Amino acid sequence: MLSQYKVATASVRCKHCGQDLSLISQALGVCVNCIRHDFAKVSPFI
Numbered sequence: 282m283l284s285q286y287k288v289a290t291a292s293v294r295c296k297h298c299g300q301d302l303s304l305i306s307q308a309l310g311v312c313v314n315c316i317r318h319d320f321a322k323v324s325p326f327i
């Protein structure tokens with residue numbers, strides 16, 4: 282019953298910290314945390 286949850290989930294990870302990304306962050310390639318705390322480092326990826 283819970284498995285229908287997984288179908289839409291792609292395993293995309295942050296290029297900076299490796300954390301699983303939310304749908305919003307998948308478009309960017311890095312997580313929101315890294316955008317906030319390391320914007321200078323992650324901006325080349327975006």
Ligand SMILES: [Zn+2]
Pocket residue numbers: 295296297298299300311312313314315316
């Ligand atoms: Zn990150």
Ligand SMILES: [Zn+2]
Pocket residue numbers: 297298314315318319
């Ligand atoms: Zn980071």
